[in-house]
Structures are given as C-alpha cells and as structure tokens.
Amino acid sequence: MAQIFPADAVGQNESEQEALDDLRQQLDDTFRVYVNTAFLTSAGDHEGEIDFLVLHPELGMLAIEVKGHGVERGADGHWTRLEGGKPRRLKKDPFKQVFEHTRAISAEMGSRLSRAGVPVASRKNPVPWDTLVYCPFTERPEGPRPLSLAEGHLLDRRHRAELGERVRAIMAANLERLGRTVAPTVVEQLHDRVLMARFRLAPSLAAVMDREAGQTVRLDERQGMVLDSLAENDRFAVVGGAGTGKTILALEAARRLAARTGGRVLYACFNKMLARHAARSFEDAPPPTGEVRARHFHALCQDAASRSGRTAAFQCALERAAAAGPEHERDFWDNRAIEFLFEAIAGGHVAGFDALVFDEAQDMRPHWWTELEALGAHGADTPLLVFFDPDQAIFGHEAAIPPDLFRFRLLENHRNPRALARWVCALTEQPLQPHPGAPAGDEPQLHPWVDRPTTLRILSETVAEMRAEGVDPTRMAILAPHTLRNPASTLHGIPEVAGLPLTTDPAAGDGKLLYATITRFKGLERDVVFLLDIDPEDPLCARRHRYVGASRARRRLHAFCRGPFLPERTDD
Structure with missing residues (x-):
C-alpha cells in the first residue's frame, strides 16, 4: 500500500x-x-x-x-x-x-x-x-x-x-x-x-524564558525590609539560600551606602568572576554620589602589597608556593596573603572605606575578619553588611561570620521558576522554598551517564536545539567540576560544541559558549546551565557543589550525572 x-x-x-x-x-x-x-x-x-x-x-x-x-x-x-x-x-x-x-x-x-x-x-x-x-x-x-x-x-x-x-x-x-x-x-x-517539513508556530524557548524573567519577582516585601533597615541599623548579616536575591541586595546596598555617606564603599567577595560582574554593574549604574569599589579578596591583598611597596615580596612568596604544589599555593592564599593586607593597614598604606559590603561571605576564612573589618575608616562605627549562604561554603571550611552582627534571613528563591527551584531547595539544608509567585517553568533534565561519545552527542544536540529556539550562546553556560585542561573533563581537547567555540571568559561574546568550573562561577548565573561530569562520588561534586552548580541556572537546567543527582531525603 x-x-x-x-x-x-x-x-x-x-x-x-x-x-x-x-x-x-x-x-x-x-x-x-x-x-x-x-x-x-x-x-x-x-x-x-x-x-x-x-x-x-x-x-x-x-x-x-x-x-x-x-x-x-x-x-x-x-x-x-x-x-x-x-x-x-x-x-x-x-x-x-x-x-x-x-x-x-x-x-x-x-x-x-x-x-x-x-x-x-x-x-x-x-x-x-x-x-x-x-x-x-x-x-x-x-x-x-x-x-x-x-x-x-x-x-x-x-x-x-x-x-x-x-x-x-x-x-x-x-x-x-x-x-x-x-x-x-x-x-x-x-x-x-x-x-513534510516540520513547522511549529509557537513561542520559542528564548521567548518563553524572557516571559518567565518578566514574571520573576526580584524584590519582595522581606527583601525590601533589608534595604529599608539601612536607615536604622547598618551593621548586620543577611543569610539566605541560592536565588534569594543576596547579590542583588548587596549591590543595591553598596550604592545606597555610597549615596548616603558620599564617600568610598568597598564591595568585596572571594570570587574573581563575581567581582568583575559587580564592577560592571557599578559602572553601568553608579551611585548618585560617592564611589563603590568592587574587589575580590586576592586583589585586595595584592593591592595592599603594592601600596606598601611589597609587590616583589608578595610575588616571590606566591611563586615559591605555586612551585611547591597546589596545597602550598592554597596555603599562601589562605594564610600568607592576608598578612600583606594586615601590614599595609598597620603601616597606614591603605585608605579606609566609609562602608564595607561583603558578598558570598561564607568563602571568607574565619581568621580574615579582623583585617577585613580593619579596612573600615571609622572602626566599629563603619557600616558593615555581610551576605552569605552557609551551604555554599565549598572550599573546605564552614562559614564563620562576625558573631556580633544581627542576622536577617531570606527564605524564598526568587531566581528560578518553581520546577527548577524545587531541585535547588532539595539540595540545601538551609530553610528555602520556591517563591509562590514565580512562573512554573520546565522540569530540569537529568541525563544519566552512558559514555563520553554519548554525552558529547546529547550535549551538542541540546545546545543546537537551544540555538534553533533562539537562545543566544551568551545566555548559556557549561559548568563542570574540572577545568578544560584536566583530562577528566568530557570536553578536554574539544574546542567547540554544536559549532560554538568554547571560552572560559564570562564576558566573551561573538557566539562563544562559556565553560567554567562550578567553584569559579559561584555567585554568577545564566539562563541555561549544563552541569557536566557530575559524579556524586567525586568530592568536587558533593551535595554542596551540586547545589551551587544547579542554582546558577536561572531558567533551564540540564545535568549529566553518573548517579543520583538529588540527595535522598529521610523522614525523622
């Protein structure tokens, strides 16, 4: 027939x-x-x-x-x-x-x-x-x-x-x-x-995500209370899970403090990528008066060494530590670099700031806080705001925030559609729930590990589908536990995915697709995130790492995992 x-x-x-x-x-x-x-x-x-x-x-x-x-x-x-x-x-x-x-x-x-x-x-x-x-x-x-x-x-x-x-x-x-x-x-x-060519007259994925972004609640009444409280209490800590708006609040708080004091405000964090993002934010929307300076911890220490004439000593110590191996280099940044900051402050080489804002503060080491607070120009009267999430402490130590700060807790995820937020909430032990006014969204996609060629094929096909749906490469990111130089990465030695060149620079455009490690991308976000090479048995893919990685996705999440992605819940 x-x-x-x-x-x-x-x-x-x-x-x-x-x-x-x-x-x-x-x-x-x-x-x-x-x-x-x-x-x-x-x-x-x-x-x-x-x-x-x-x-x-x-x-x-x-x-x-x-x-x-x-x-x-x-x-x-x-x-x-x-x-x-x-x-x-x-x-x-x-x-x-x-x-x-x-x-x-x-x-x-x-x-x-x-x-x-x-x-x-x-x-x-x-x-x-x-x-x-x-x-x-x-x-x-x-x-x-x-x-x-x-x-x-x-x-x-x-x-x-x-x-x-x-x-x-x-x-x-x-x-x-x-x-x-x-x-x-x-x-x-x-x-x-x-x-018989396929024809579908329906909203593209890009249009759907744009609509969801318009429906996302950025600041609710409780977040507004954080900013309003600056008028009465300007020394407090804000604790909240991923997507609760901590960085949005930290950036806005820094602008308001600069406008109120008319002076210099320090916005500091541990992550280099987040610091660059904050610097661009302040350039695009500066405060009406005053100045906000965005720096990451490493740069603060390097600046201090430079101002005190100790650049050569700083560089020599760093090179010796790097030559001795990764553990020694990590020990330099954990313990030795802060000494250069202390020496510069004690010697009067670093001008104090009129207000201090620390974002992603769970990454700061406990013994750093004395020197970090000493960056304030007015001692204990310097406005100090700290934003942190204890469950995003993934660098081998628990969050340790100055104990004298009043704590204000945020409880609702504002960043994600409800379907994605449920995954993020399931990965944290902190009180967190989807915002009831958020759009429904699509369920995250879990791709069980088969082998490297299969993973590459599925990843390439999915990225190509996203592109066909109008999603620009700058709205996507591939996050993984390992760098591209590491042979353990599925994309090791592969220059492009679905015809898009890979880049490690989050500011790169020109049709490039971002690849970053989960730790380097902390504090940042993209509309679509592909979590690659996730192995729950790998310490770099522990629950907290999966929580950080999954929460970087604003709208859609694809996870390529060798085992169960979400932790098993037990009823007490």
Whole structure:
C-alpha cells in the first residue's frame, strides 16, 4: 500500500475519496501520495492546490487532478464542470491549469532545496514531473482531445482497476522522454525539507524564558525590609539560600551606602568572576554620589602589597608556593596573603572605606575578619553588611561570620521558576522554598551517564536545539567540576560544541559558549546551565557543589550525572 500524507487524510469530495482509495490500494509502499497540497510561491506570483502529488525515489513526481463528474468545453471555447446537475463555468482550461500548477510548485521546490544547500540537477525541475487528470465517475467521449491534454493523460472510470499500473507507466514514460534519472536523495530531501517539513508556530524557548524573567519577582516585601533597615541599623548579616536575591541586595546596598555617606564603599567577595560582574554593574549604574569599589579578596591583598611597596615580596612568596604544589599555593592564599593586607593597614598604606559590603561571605576564612573589618575608616562605627549562604561554603571550611552582627534571613528563591527551584531547595539544608509567585517553568533534565561519545552527542544536540529556539550562546553556560585542561573533563581537547567555540571568559561574546568550573562561577548565573561530569562520588561534586552548580541556572537546567543527582531525603 502507498504511503499517504497526512496518514489520516480524506478526500474533499466523493470523487477525491475514490481516487485516494484507488491510489492507496494499487500503489506499493515505495510511492508517497500527498493529499491536497496547497502552495504559494516565494515570489507570491502563483498559488494553488494539487489534489494528489505522487512521489517515487526512482520515477519522480506526478501531479493528479481529480474531476468528479467531468468537464466540458462548449462551442464558445469556455470550460464548465457539472455541480449538482448544473454547469459551472471554470476560469481556466483544467488540463492547462494542472500543468501550470505543477510547473510552479516544481520550481518552488527546487528553489527551497537550493536555499537549503541541497544539490539539484535543475532548480526549476529538481525531479522529473508529469501530470494526470483522473475522472473516476465519467467516461471520455469519442472524438479529438483538447490540445492542452497529452495523449494517455486522461483516465476515467474504465481505468479504475488499473490506476496504479497507469500511474507507474506514465511516470516511467516521462523519464524515458526526458532522458533523465531520479536522484533518490533529492526525493528524500524534498519530502523532509519541503513537502513534510516540520513547522511549529509557537513561542520559542528564548521567548518563553524572557516571559518567565518578566514574571520573576526580584524584590519582595522581606527583601525590601533589608534595604529599608539601612536607615536604622547598618551593621548586620543577611543569610539566605541560592536565588534569594543576596547579590542583588548587596549591590543595591553598596550604592545606597555610597549615596548616603558620599564617600568610598568597598564591595568585596572571594570570587574573581563575581567581582568583575559587580564592577560592571557599578559602572553601568553608579551611585548618585560617592564611589563603590568592587574587589575580590586576592586583589585586595595584592593591592595592599603594592601600596606598601611589597609587590616583589608578595610575588616571590606566591611563586615559591605555586612551585611547591597546589596545597602550598592554597596555603599562601589562605594564610600568607592576608598578612600583606594586615601590614599595609598597620603601616597606614591603605585608605579606609566609609562602608564595607561583603558578598558570598561564607568563602571568607574565619581568621580574615579582623583585617577585613580593619579596612573600615571609622572602626566599629563603619557600616558593615555581610551576605552569605552557609551551604555554599565549598572550599573546605564552614562559614564563620562576625558573631556580633544581627542576622536577617531570606527564605524564598526568587531566581528560578518553581520546577527548577524545587531541585535547588532539595539540595540545601538551609530553610528555602520556591517563591509562590514565580512562573512554573520546565522540569530540569537529568541525563544519566552512558559514555563520553554519548554525552558529547546529547550535549551538542541540546545546545543546537537551544540555538534553533533562539537562545543566544551568551545566555548559556557549561559548568563542570574540572577545568578544560584536566583530562577528566568530557570536553578536554574539544574546542567547540554544536559549532560554538568554547571560552572560559564570562564576558566573551561573538557566539562563544562559556565553560567554567562550578567553584569559579559561584555567585554568577545564566539562563541555561549544563552541569557536566557530575559524579556524586567525586568530592568536587558533593551535595554542596551540586547545589551551587544547579542554582546558577536561572531558567533551564540540564545535568549529566553518573548517579543520583538529588540527595535522598529521610523522614525523622
């Protein structure tokens, strides 16, 4: 039986239904029959509908026009057809019309295939074609045929039992007459890219995520209370889970403190990427008066060494530690670098700040706080705001915040749609819940580990789908426990994904796709995050690391995991 498209198609009238049944039964499954194919050329100069298009990988294409109760050309040269026993005048010679329709749709097919990069022998005729008029309820009278009708191209009720055989014969004779062959690959492309090309008129993923962003509640009443409290109490700590708006509040608080004091405010964090993001934020939206300086901890120590004339000593100590190995380098930043800051403060080489704001403060080591608070120009009267999440302490120590600070807790995730927020909340032991006013969103996608080629294929296909849905590469990020230089990374030695070059610079544009480790991307976020190489048995993929990684996604999350991603919950 022939393949019918659409599979459940029915004829628009009795004669078309008879023709459809005959074609379905009498042609084998190498034939494809497209029912009532409407078309409009790209130039807009020709439109119409062909009752049946028959396509075959070796015989080409045949357009069939069905006339139920016959047609007639009168002595005056006008064509009519019978409807309800009454003649109805036709605008055109029906035989000429089907020829013109077929010629126009063939040229449109060739044009579309060429634009899609499919090589065709002739742009106007990508596959050989011919036409047929079929009248299942009438008989052709004796006498001369119209000049517009080729011999053997009008079949009537006497040919019903042999319609399939006649269709094959007409298509084969046309090939012989033209001296052409059919390229089966072109026929397949014609089916996939033109006749049955997928078409979906629906919001793109990019549009859906934009709409969700508009629905996301950025500041609620409780967050507003944090900012309002600056007028009465400017020394306190804000504790909250991922997505509760801590960084948004920290940036705005720094601006308000600068405007209120008219002086210099320090916004400090541990993460270099977050510090660069904050610096750009203050450049784009500076306070009306005063100044906010955004620095990460390493830069604070290096600046202090420079101001006290100890740059050479700082660099020498760092190089010796790095040469001794990663543990010694980590010990330098944990213990030795802060001494350069202390020496610079004690020597009066560092000008104090009128207010201090520390973001992602759980990353600060407990013994740093004496020197960090000493950066205030007014001692214990210096406004001090600390923002932290104990469950994001992933550098080998627990969060230790100055104990004398009043603590204000944020409880609701504002960043994520509810479906994604539920995952984030399940990964933390801190009180956290989705915001009830957030959009529903899509469930995060978990891709179980199979092997490296499979992971690469799924990742590439998913990124390509995102691009097809209008999602710009700058809205996506791949986060993993290992750097690209590490052979343990699935993307080690691979320069691009889905045709997008990989970059480790979050500020890079130009169609590049960001790759970063989970630890380096702390405090930042992207609309779409791909968590790669997640292995719960790896210390770099422990629950807190998965919590940090998953919470970097604003709208969509794809996790490639070797085991269970969410922790098992036990009821006490």
